[in-house]
Amino acid sequence: MSTFKTLRVATVQFQHKANDKVYNLSKIHQFIDNAISEKVNVLVFPEMCITGYWHVPKLPEHAIYALSERVSN
Template sequence: MTISLRAATVQFQHRANDKNYNLSTIERFIAQAAEQQVQLLAFPEMCITGYWHVRHLSDAEVRALAEPIAASPSLARI
């Protein structure tokens, strides 16, 4: 028995510390993937917050970026 799965990956230029911009970009990719009947869509790690700038943040600033998974406003959008 063969099962097919349409999968895709995404790479985009995120904006450091700009969740709204990054989430809007992610939403556009999700909509495009849905139109193409993609069943599994993979994004880079930390693409919501960006990651290159994190090493320069204080512990408090990193914690401010974090969200609890169960009540994540970012995950609720996507």
């Protein structure tokens, strides 16, 4: 008796905008909506695609804190 199910996995690569969470999150949501329509079960995004990467080490502490997101229960 076979009980195999299909697992659809996709990866995303996109040109994020450094320090622009609103833009990056809107792009991410577009990819999520597309993945839903394609019945993707697992969607993988690049590390730090929400905030950008290379500019962060040069930011002052308050600017890094401003990039953070609260996690609520």
